[in-house]
Amino acid sequence: MFLSDAEREKIRDAEIFKDEIRKVLLPPPPAESTWSKFFAHQATLLVLGFMLTTLVGSWFTYFWKQRDWKNQQSYLTQQRALDKKYALIDSTFKEVSLTLAAGEDVLATYYTENWASGEIDEHRANWLKTSRNWRVASKVLAQNLAVNFRDPQIRELFKDIVAHRKDLGNIIWNLPRSDPKVRSDECVLEKVREANSRSNHILDLLHDCGTRMRAEAKVPPVE
Numbered sequence: 001m002f003l004s005d006a007e008r009e010k011i012r013d014a015e016i017f018k019d020e021i022r023k024v025l026l027p028p029p030p031a032e033s034t035w036s037k038f039f040a041h042q043a044t045l046l047v048l049g050f051m052l053t054t055l056v057g058s059w060f061t062y063f064w065k066q067r068d069w070k071n072q073q074s075y076l077t078q079q080r081a082l083d084k085k086y087a088l089i090d091s092t093f094k095e096v097s098l099t100l101a102a103g104e105d106v107l108a109t110y111y112t113e114n115w116a117s118g119e120i121d122e123h124r125a126n127w128l129k130t131s132r133n134w135r136v137a138s139k140v141l142a143q144n145l146a147v148n149f150r151d152p153q154i155r156e157l158f159k160d161i162v163a164h165r166k167d168l169g170n171i172i173w174n175l176p177r178s179d180p181k182v183r184s185d186e187c188v189l190e191k192v193r194e195a196n197s198r199s200n201h202i203l204d205l206l207h208d209c210g211t212r213m214r215a216e217a218k219v220p221p222v223e
């Protein structure tokens with residue numbers, strides 16, 4: 001069955017009317033903005049991804065470099081502190097050993113009469129020289145040990161070393177110097193033995209002090 005021209009015209013009018021109604025009831029979606037189109041573009045996304053990756057990578061690189069630098073500074077600070085401890089250990093043993101050796105040389109001249117007066121004078125002169133050096137060195141060491149070592153026993157042991165070294169010096173200073181008969185007197189020899197005993201005690205104190213210093217500085221003990 002064929003539609004007449006009038007019927008076709010009515011159908012077209014109806015379709016046009018329906019389209020008008022759709023436009024009113026269902027407005028067209030808003031057009032995309034320029035920025036939306038820009039950010040939606042694949043090349044833009046690739047550029048943005050590269051930039052973000054670069055920024056994040058740079059930040060991580062900076063972070064790790066800063067962390068590594070701080071670790072290095074911390075290590076260097078600890079190493080400098082250990083170096084000071086090592087140097088103080090060496091200085092303490094050196095200074096105490098020097099003054100004790102000079103005292104032992106003087107005391108050795110009292111056990112036999114085979115010493116020439118020149119040798120006796122030489123040993124006593126060396127003793128006086130090391131005694132002057134010890135008075136200065138002991139004060140410097142006491143301060144440095146207090147600053148660089150935490151263990152309070154180290155300071156106390158060194159204080160005992162200084163006190164006993166002072167007593168040792170007084171004994172040696174009051175020993176007779178010239179007359180062989182007086183030098184070999186039993187009372188004098190008793191004082192010499194007392195001085196030797198005190199010198200050995202100082203060595204024991206030095207050993208204990210050194211053990212504590214090595215423990216704090218983690219230095220292997222001397223065999």
